[in-house]
Amino acid sequence: MSDIAILEVDGKKYEFPIIRGTEGEVAIDLKTLRGVTGGVITLDPGFKNTGSCVSAITFLDGEKGILRYRGYGLEDLATNSNFLEVTYLTIFGELPTKKEFKRFEETIKSNSMVNEEMKDIIDGFPKNAHPMGILSSLTSALTAFDPKSVNVEDEEEMFQAICKTMSKIPVLAAWAHKKNLGHPMNYSNNNLSYIENVLEMLFKIPTESYKLSPKVVNALDQLLILHIDHEQNCSTSTVRIVGSAHAGLFASIAAGVSALWGPLHGGANQAVIEMLKDIQKDGGDVEKYILKAKDKNDPFRLMGFGHRVYKNFDPRAKIIKKAADEVLEDLGIDDPILDIAKRLEETALKDAYFVKRKLYPNVDFYSGIIYRALGIPTKMFTVMFAIGRLPGWIAQWREMRLNKEPIGRPRQLYIGENQRSFVAMSER
Numbered sequence: 001m002s003d004i005a006i007l008e009v010d011g012k013k014y015e016f017p018i019i020r021g022t023e024g025e026v027a028i029d030l031k032t033l034r035g036v037t038g039g040v041i042t043l044d045p046g047f048k049n050t051g052s053c054v055s056a057i058t059f060l061d062g063e064k065g066i067l068r069y070r071g072y073g074l075e076d077l078a079t080n081s082n083f084l085e086v087t088y089l090t091i092f093g094e095l096p097t098k099k100e101f102k103r104f105e106e107t108i109k110s111n112s113m114v115n116e117e118m119k120d121i122i123d124g125f126p127k128n129a130h131p132m133g134i135l136s137s138l139t140s141a142l143t144a145f146d147p148k149s150v151n152v153e154d155e156e157e158m159f160q161a162i163c164k165t166m167s168k169i170p171v172l173a174a175w176a177h178k179k180n181l182g183h184p185m186n187y188s189n190n191n192l193s194y195i196e197n198v199l200e201m202l203f204k205i206p207t208e209s210y211k212l213s214p215k216v217v218n219a220l221d222q223l224l225i226l227h228i229d230h231e232q233n234c235s236t237s238t239v240r241i242v243g244s245a246h247a248g249l250f251a252s253i254a255a256g257v258s259a260l261w262g263p264l265h266g267g268a269n270q271a272v273i274e275m276l277k278d279i280q281k282d283g284g285d286v287e288k289y290i291l292k293a294k295d296k297n298d299p300f301r302l303m304g305f306g307h308r309v310y311k312n313f314d315p316r317a318k319i320i321k322k323a324a325d326e327v328l329e330d331l332g333i334d335d336p337i338l339d340i341a342k343r344l345e346e347t348a349l350k351d352a353y354f355v356k357r358k359l360y361p362n363v364d365f366y367s368g369i370i371y372r373a374l375g376i377p378t379k380m381f382t383v384m385f386a387i388g389r390l391p392g393w394i395a396q397w398r399e400m401r402l403n404k405e406p407i408g409r410p411r412q413l414y415i416g417e418n419q420r421s422f423v424a425m426s427e428r
């Protein structure tokens with residue numbers, strides 16, 4: 001095995017080191033490319049082949065369908081652990097001891113008050129504002145109430161900032177939901193577990209007592225574990241790149257929320273249900289929509305199908321499909337939308353177009369179905385994803401800062417006009 005890659009440009013050869021990851025992945029280290037070649041750069045729109053960092057958080061093998069956080073398989077964690085414990089593992093690198101977990105949980109709980117003036121900001125939003133927009137704005141606004149930037153060299157300060165973020169974001173997420181409903185905002189209930197608290201803040205209304213269902217708590221716990229991290233995806237890369245300019249943790253997370261909102265990323269879970277409803281309204285003809293998705297002149301895509309890295313199957317989808325089936329059975333839900341989802345899945349999986357391009361249902365195809373069964377409105381799906389992805393964003397932000405990564409600043413290949421002289425408007 002060679003440790004050197006040779007690149008020839010305009011007849012001149014250059015050598016670059018080959019770096020190997022702990023799982024045998026191979027990368028050519030091109031840090032010096034531009035300098036030694038006198039200006040040559042790599043061009044890789046969408047970063048399909050470009051590693052932006054080294055990371056010890058998540059290992060993903062899209063071909064084999066492997067996903068591990070800090071070396072632990074997703075199935076192992078989803079079966080044996082809980083969301084907060086996996087959060088600790090993802091951020092700090094090791095499973096917590098009993099004492100460490102207690103301190104983590106208690107510090108999160110002790111930070112769960114959100115400044116009341118935040119409600120004035122919420123008042124300024126129209127009632128129908130999308131909760132992702134509200135969440136992103138409120139997350140940014142947290143900086144106004146806590147302007148001191150965290151000293152990343154100080155372990156305790158870092159710990160406190162992490163707990164604060166883990167604590168306040170779900171409150172803001174629930175408030176975004178209550179704003180849409182026109183209901184009063186709930187406060188955190190520190191007697192509950194993290195996931196129970198999320199559910200209570202979302203669903204509790206002052207006129208009735210709210211009864212938590214252990215099955216629902218368990219399903220949401222599992223679902224959010226699956227979303228915790230997914231290495232350098234669009235929102236995580238955004239968090240890292242914003243943080244690389246030394247923007248604070250809240251500002252970096254707010255940027256991540258905005259990136260996640262896009263329908264090609266976290267917004268896909270909402271798009272899946274909207275697509276299924278459209279198909280239902282249009283008479284439930286699944287074949288017609290498969291044809292539309294295959295038609296290159298039609299911009300329609302099957303939402304919840306395909307993935308940038310998983311080209312065999314999405315391991316999260318496998319776990320979540322089982323959870324979805326269980327939740328639907330447990331809650332005794334009979335939903336015509338779900339029938340369409342099943343038919344769509346079966347038809348697409350047999351269709352040569354989807355088979356050839358390795359387009360399988362991704363995690364979002366099923367997560368929307370579970371959220372719908374849990375009574376979470378469609379507009380809130382991506383917000384739920386954000387709550388799940390929060391630990392991953394924090395872990396990646398922390399790693400980036402501790403590794404002292406340089407500011408993220410890609411290059412470009414200019415293909416515009418060459419220099420020309422200004423022409424007065426009267427002569428154009």
Ligand code: ACO
Nearest residue numbers: 264265266268293301302303304305306307308357362364
């Ligand atoms: N429906 C129909 N055709 C599709 C779909 C789809 N959902 N996804 C990809 N294709 C086709 C493309 O048209 C392309 O065909 P071609 O080779 O004939 O030109 C081929 O499959 C490859 O597609 P790309 O867009 O190049 O694949 P890429 O890796 O860039 O995109 C993505 C991945 C964005 C997820 C894409 O599959 C997609 O748009 N899916 C629907 C949205 C979605 O579900 N997103 C959630 C992703 S998971 C997450 O973010 C948590």
